[in-house]
Amino acid sequence: MIKIGILGGAGYTAGELIRILLNHKEAELVFINSSSNAGNKITDVHEGLMGDTELYFTDQTPFDEVDVLFFCFGHGKSEQFVKENLIPDHARIIDLAQDFRIAAPTHDYVYGLPEIHREQIQKCKHLANPGCFATCIQLGLLPMAKAGLIYNDVAVNAITGSTGAGVKPGATTHFSWRNNNMSVYKVFSHQHIHEIRQSLNELQGHLEASIDFIPYRGDFARGIFCTEVVKFEGEEGSPNNPTVEDLVKMYKDFYADAPFTHYVDKAIDLKQVVNTNKALVHLDKFGNKVVITSIIDNLLKGAVGQAVQNMNLMFGIDEMEGLHLKPSAF
Secondary structure: OEEEEEEOOOOHHHHHHHHHHHOOOOEEEEEEEOHHHOOOEHHHHOHHHOOOOOOEOEOOOOHHHOOEEEEOOOOOHHHHHHHHOOOOOOOEEEEOOOOOOOOOOOOOOEEOOHHHHHHHHHHOOEEEOOOHHHHHHHHHHHHHHHOOOOOOOEEEEEEEOHHHHOOOOOOOOOHHHHOOOOEEOOOOOOOOHHHHHHHHHHHHOOOOOOEEEEEEEOOOOOOEEEEEEEEOOOOOOEOOEOOHHHHHHHHHHHOOOOOOEEEOOOOOOHHHOOOOOOEEEEEEEEOOEEEEEEEEOOOHHHHHHHHHHHHHHHOOOOOOOOOOOOOOOO
């Protein structure tokens, strides 16, 4: 059994993580830390788990008793926590914040996108889980980068559910503002652009094109729906302007061994992935422009589902264990 500790246990991501791990055949939850909720039942905060667990939050951190730690902190807190706490050498770390996603000589965290880093993930001790927007956008663009086809600026529009803003209420998250509403934020400046460019540059070898990303707040709870426009040049069928048939084959080949990411031959809908760890991708070609659609559940494939997928890889067990989650029929 993989013995697990969770830090920052009161948020949306931690709640989903606990839900998955309670049904994971190889997982044992040793402690769930939340200093503000210490002594309270897990179900006092994560009410959807009523009947599933009798565990309590704790303010203790018995690191010696676990094999892996999940950091479910807000951004900026993981790096600080590592500096201030002595974590045993044997304990692996999976960080869901953005603190270690960008490669640097100051840390050894592997960027945990299994579709391109499976072998590195299998060998690593410290893992930085990708961001939700970053996961969805990258899965739409990675095959293009691998083929060296991102040489013009890419227009990206993506809309996310309200759970992407976290559990703490804010002016743009409460129901009366979010319901029947839509807005943009962090236009061309979203923090996930840096990790997206890092992966695209890694596959393509260089990336001079701009990723012009406009994020939208949606009036639904969970999921990300993304469209990306890639522009080609030259005659259709030439190396810099593949036919739609060649592009579809390229995408299917790229994701042939990815258990959760699938190319779909027809238009896709967000409900097909909500409550699952799946990512679906589809494309259409209009002259020299390709419109790629990619969709994920922001809390699962965009956060803790992918984190558990990464844990499975790190510990050499079935990559899909605990993640056989099905979408709603309606």
